[in-house]
Amino acid sequence: MIKKILLWRDKKFYWKEKDLHTSYGLFKEKDLEDAKPGSTVKSNTDYELKILPATFLDKIEKLKKGPQSIPLKDIGTIITYSGLTKDSTVVDAGTGSGILACLLANFAKQVTTYEIREDFVKIANKNIEALNLKNIEVKNKNITTGIDEKDVDLITLDMGSPWEAIPEVEKALKPGAILVSYSPSTPQVTDLITALDPKKFKVLKVIEVIEREWEFNERRIHPKYQMLGHSGFLVFVRKI
Ligand SMILES: C[S@@+](CC[C@H](N)C(=O)[O-])C[C@H]1O[C@@H](n2cnc3c(N)ncnc32)[C@H](O)[C@@H]1O
Secondary structure, three states, X not given: OOOEXXXXXXXXXXXXXXXXXXXXXEEOHHHHHHOOOOOEEEOOOOOEEEEEEOOHHHHHHOOOOOOOOOOHHHHXXXXXXXXXXXXXXXXXXOOOOOHHHHHHHOOOOXXXXXXXXXXXXXXXXXXXXXXXXXXXXXXXXXXXXXXXXXXXXXEEEOOOOHHHHHHHHHHHEEEEEEEEEEEOOHHHHHHXXXXXXXXXXXXXXXXXXXXXXXXXXXXXXXXXXXOXXXXXXXXXXXXX
């Protein structure tokens, strides 16, 4: 588990255990263990780095990645527009590396996440352990064959064919609860919306989130020359 991070200008080093080897030299485990947050530690080459406690996001950045995970800008939007609270029960599929499931679990009461591939289940379970999250369960199961949980407040789908899960989503969601589906391409959005019976579901919105980061260096402040142009479409649906 990442315990602390070390900072030097725009560089960030993550310390887990034992001595830490960096491009600024070697930092001894004992010095890192003893260092108070906000203080500095010295390497064997006399470089001083500031030491800070690792935040949840610092730890997320160092998780093992399997299949492509949803960018944080989209996860933030899912959390706010779904109305997720600390009392929410959530079902998620597919788990992949578990990045979305872990971020949801950081806010929700309980998250159950379904994944068909055993190798991804292993990666996700390692990541959950690294974050010390106790409110996530990973099920090695195809979500289209059944959702065991009932009266669910939120279902998130990040899988190739989300429309195949709709009959099970309908049975598992509470009336008034939210389904969010994330898909990289428009035919997936069309197929999902076509599969939703308008007497049972209301499509609230379809959005794409664009994040444009800026560079700042004294008075030279401008958008970065390169950006993530497209990630995916988010479809927000309410069970009626
Ligand atoms: C893009 S990845 C999900 C990434 C994940 N949301 C994250 O944040 O790390 C899609 C995953 O869905 C899984 N998947 C596809 N169809 C599924 C199904 N019917 N039931 C469960 N998992 C499924 C795939 O094996 C794959 O791991």
